Amino acid sequence: MFLLELHHGLLAESFELQTAQHSGWRLVTPCDGDLPEYDKQGGKVLYKLGDIAPICPILREAGDLHAPKYEEFIRLLMKMFSTAQSGQNWPDVMYDQVHEVGRVNVRGISGKIENYVIIQFGKKKNLIRVLAFISAFGRKRAFISHVFEKPANSKTTPKKEIVRAQNNLQEYLNAIEAKNIQLISAQGGKNEFLKMV
Amino acid sequence: MNSSKWSEVQKVAAGKRFASRLTQSYQDPAFRATLRRDKVAVDLSIALAESGQTRQAVADKAGIKISQLSRQLAGDTNLTLDSLGKICEAIGCEFDVVLRQPHEKPALQSWQRTLNRITIVRMAHESDDAKVFQAMWVNKPTVVKNPKMASNEYEFTSRYEAA
Numbered sequence: 001m002f003l004l005e006l007h008h009g010l011l012a013e014s015f016e017l018q019t020a021q022h023s024g025w026r027l028v029t030p031c032d033g034d035l036p037e038y039d040k041q042g043g044k045v046l047y048k049l050g051d052i053a054p055i056c057p058i059l060r061e062a063g064d065l066h067a068p069k070y071e072e073f074i075r076l077l078m079k080m081f082s083t084a085q086s087g088q089n090w091p092d093v094m095y096d097q098v099h100e101v102g103r104v105n106v107r108g109i110s111g112k113i114e115n116y117v118i119i120q121f122g123k124k125k126n127l128i129r130v131l132a133f134i135s136a137f138g139r140k141r142a143f144i145s146h147v148f149e150k151p152a153n154s155k156t157t158p159k160k161e162i163v164r165a166q167n168n169l170q171e172y173l174n175a176i177e178a179k180n181i182q183l184i185s186a187q188g189g190k191n192e193f194l195k196m197v
Numbered sequence: 198m199n200s201s202k203w204s205e206v207q208k209v210a211a212g213k214r215f216a217s218r219l220t221q222s223y224q225d226p227a228f229r230a231t232l233r234r235d236k237v238a239v240d241l242s243i244a245l246a247e248s249g250q251t252r253q254a255v256a257d258k259a260g261i262k263i264s265q266l267s268r269q270l271a272g273d274t275n276l277t278l279d280s281l282g283k284i285c286e287a288i289g290c291e292f293d294v295v296l297r298q299p300h301e302k303p304a305l306q307s308w309q310r311t312l313n314r315i316t317i318v319r320m321a322h323e324s325d326d327a328k329v330f331q332a333m334w335v336n337k338p339t340v341v342k343n344p345k346m347a348s349n350e351y352e353f354t355s356r357y358e359a360a
Contacts, residue, residue: 011219022309032201032208049219053212060208061200063215070218071228075235075272082239086308092246093239097271123271148198164199 001175002031003183003193004056006144008081014048017186024087026196027080029144030168031055037186045186058147065128069149073128080121080130087140090119097123101157104166109177118165120157129157131165141196143172238272240306241284245270247308248288258287
């Protein structure tokens with residue numbers, strides 16, 4: 001399983017892919033595949049916005065949001081990235097923009113059952129939400145599952161979004177147990193991921 | 198919308214849409230203003246959290262309603278310099294307006310300057326600290342003796358420049 005570490009640098013027009021340069025929260029999200037660190041000439045690849053989004057569900061799915069919601073999503077991401085730098089607890093900084101939406105039980109490959117709280121980023125009145133799982137033990141790490149639009153007439157998080165988050169988390173934890181997980185190569189691959197666990 | 202089963206062509210097209218829309222948004226002065234407002238709001242929220250005070254306490258000290266403070270810290274209102282000053286005083290900090298060229302690195306907040314803080318516990322001899330420290334860090338970090346720690350415990354902090 002490949003992961004992308006999310007931070008401000010990814011929203012520049014062009015950039016070299018690095019891990020976050022701060023000691024706060026590390027935000028990781030699942031990807032469909034790897035991205036190379038070096039080009040054919042052996043130089044560091046200079047990425048553009050459109051290079052990352054195709055392999056990263058949280059970004060490519062945002063590409064189809066309606067204009068006001070798209071900008072709301074970018075604002076939410078930026079706020080999350082800024083908050084992550086401080087290492088403070090999310091609810092202390094984002095206040096009413098972060099809330100719990102439920103708990104899920106996840107069974108590992110080894111049979112061990114763990115209970116996780118699903119955190120939702122996004123104001124209650126707004127339509128764009130990001131689901132995440134927080135791990136504050138040891139290194140501060142948040143697994144960002146996916147983004148979704150809450151139906152306008154719904155007061156609660158749709159069940160299918162909870163299920164999707166649970167499935168993503170299950171896949172992530174299984175990959176950790178099977179040692180078949182890494183950040184994309186341009187962010188340090190397996191070695192950089194090992195620093196986070 | 199679960200895009201995991203999309204074809205490669207669809208994924209690439211969605212990636213291009215994401216990129217072009219973001220470029221378009223960055224060109225919109227109103228959106229850039231919103232992002233600046235959000236940045237100030239998040240920085241204030243972090244400073245408030247780091248001060249260890251509650252929002253209610255800060256609102257009381259600043260002489261504003263907590264609902265107003267919440268809107269300001271969510272980036273929903275356009276803060277005036279006077280309001281910003283009131284909130285900063287209530288938090289116990291000061292603010293500067295630092296001007297720079299668009300391509301220059303932004304000024305760092307205190308929580309953005311610390312990277313790789315480690316603590317070495319119970320060194321055998323204090324004289325060994327410097328040797329170990331130089332071997333570990335190439336970029337000459339500052340060494341801070343933490344008064345809360347025992348005499349043979351040190352906290353080392355490396356500062357970095359944002360990329």
